[in-house]
Amino acid sequence: MPRLIASRLAISLLTLLIVSMLVFVATELLPGDVAQAVLGQSATPDAVAALRSVMHLDQPGWWRYLTWLGGLLDGDLGRSLVNHIPVAQLIGSRLPNSLLLAAVTAAVCVPVALTLGIIAAIRRGSLYDRVAGVLMVSAVSVPEFLVATLAVLLFAVNLHWLPAISYGGSIHSPLQFFRVFALPVLTLSFVIIAQMARMTRAALISVLDSSYIEMALLKGARPVRVVLYHALPNALGPIVNAVALSLSFLLGGVIIVETIFNYPGLAKLMVDAVATRDMPLVQACAMVFCTAYLLLVTFADVCAILSNPRLRDR
């Protein structure tokens, strides 16, 4: 098993390397000259040439990629094209906010989703299961910005309970904390809970279909006991896997949610950078997000390996 996990980690590293190439190539696709685009139409040829050499645009692409990659590993992410602040500093000031948002969302989602999913699996085919099923499908297929819009309409415009925009920065009391996080977390949780509960239900049901569960029921064990003591331990691996995969949906969600609620996180920084075409910042933010995503997916894979006894001897 250690060999299997080691090879899984090696594959993740390789994937990260390919992803870095993808991100670099995608951001270099800009037709025409970046220096020209930065300086605008009225720039003199001298100024464009000078900026080209400062930005190393006169060097071949593979060389610039290697320099950029070396800089990434070194922690030197370059400077923003817009305000010339080091990218590392910009990211450093926003990353904790995004991590906090993700942590609060995860803390809300995991218990709720597991409860919903397990109940649906226990009472499979019941009215609750079918209604919950339709609701979950609907929640998964509605875009986050709609959920956010409706939540603002209900809680901020009609009921006046919560502010429509989160003001990050200083939070002094639990009430303030709640007011800042309530709407963004509600929006994010909506999709993630539905996804996680569906996968939990599916994982548990596939265990419940096995013959040892039928045996346990036949010998007279109560259904709740069968689910909690007989089935759940065996479904734990797939469920942890489902949790990690669902949390990776966070990465798409935060981009929308941080923009709508003006939350000062990394995703908002990246959307602003895209709007101003601030390439070094876009590249660095993209790499942070891809790394986070790969970490979650790899974690899910390793959990799946650890929980499967058949893979233990490899």
Next chain:
Amino acid sequence: MSDATLQRRASNRRTGIVALSVVGFWVAIAASGPFVAPHAEGNVVSSDVFAPISTAFPLGTDYLGRDMLSRVLFGARDTIGVALLATLLACFVGGTLALCAAARGGWTDAVLSRAMDALISVPSLLFGLVVIAALGSSIPVLVGTAAVIYTPGAYRTARALAVNIAAMDFIRVARARGERTTFIMADEILPNMLLPLLTDFGLRFIYVVLLLSGLSFLGLGVQPPQADWGSLVRENIEGLAYGAPAVIIPAIAIATLTISVNLLIDSLSSRRQGADAR
């Protein structure tokens, strides 16, 4: 067969029929919308902004006083047409590569699968943001980006199906007969995996709609004066405070489209499982 199973199957069927008619309705609107719209897409026709529903303007007016019914009809083309095109492209490319990987195996399979795995580990919205940062936003860029983003997913599903079929005896027989790889791909493997592929197509279509309307909502998708439903929600968001139909109708349009496609797939695939179980 018990009464409960029969009852569940009937209710499943009902859901499927309702979902199918909603999907059909929107596809018909997308195809005919621009021809039946009472006003041109960008025409300001009223001095009244965020007007409520009236006989002159059946869906009210938007933030500039344009006819909302026409905007939604044109938006259907930009939402459904663009998404459909991107999904077709993604499923065609992904499916072809998957068949190729399954039929040839070995190095082709390894290299393709590795590359697709890398592509799939860039979160979709993020990938869209990066490409749009570089190329700017236009309809061809949106179609291309969405197609590239969802090709690996289509590849994975199709490959998983195709590899199982490629391991069967009749494929070995075809190989022994000396058939060419393209024949094995198109005439032996493909017909046996069409239905699951169709389900996958539907799912991917939903993802594309969600991605594109998300991008439009961020102001990075379809550019004004053209507008898909995501941009319609974005540009009329101020009407939320007055409960204007201008923001509610496009929101409902997106939700009904994606939810009904999803329910349709659910009902189709559970009916197939039911058929398999018998």
